[in-house]
Amino acid sequence: MKVLDLKCSHEHRFEGWFASTEEFESQLSRKLVACPACSTTDVSRMPSAPRLNLSSARGETAPQAESAETSPDPAALQARALHFMRKLIENTENVGERFAEEARRIHYNEAPARSIRGVTTPEDAHALLEEGIDVMPLPVPDALKEPLQ
Structure with a gap:
């Protein structure tokens, strides 16, 4: 491998x-x-570079990485962002193309309050904001739209 x-x-x-x-x-x-x-x-x-675990063979410990406060690791930031996206997907209902309609129904107490996600046009998103309905665009990578294998 x-x-x-x-x-x-x-x-x-x-x-x-x-x-x-x-x-x-x-x-x-x-x-x-x-x-x-x-x-x-x-x-x-x-x-x-090839990975050589020579220090563990001699009983030594590998040097510690720099603190995340000094220089954020791009891979760690990416992993955190993906973790956040997965949690968001797990804890919201996907209403698909009905997003604007369902957001209005929730806002006007015509449907139960819950966290939703879906797809809408920029114009509909702007109209929702003007009505006082909080929305946030969040592009979800295709890799997160399907269950992981």
Whole structure:
């Protein structure tokens, strides 16, 4: 199994696991490798050094990473954002194309109060805001729209 460091055209970094380098190249050419953060298939391989666990063999401990307060790790920030998105999806009802209609029904007490998500046009979102109905656009990566394997 090959673990490759990958990066999309939007600078999101992630790992990919493949049976071989050739399998990675094959999947990449068929646009089957997609960024888990933004779903783009414009992905490239990052240079990576081999991992050698020499310190554990001698009983030494590896040096600690820098504090997140000094320099935020982009991969950690991306992981936190994906975790937040997963929680949001788990705790909201998907009303799909009926988002604007359902948001109004909830606002005017015609439907039970609950957290919803869905799809609407920018014009409908603006109209909801003008009516005093709080909405927030949140692009959900395709990787999070389906259950994880």
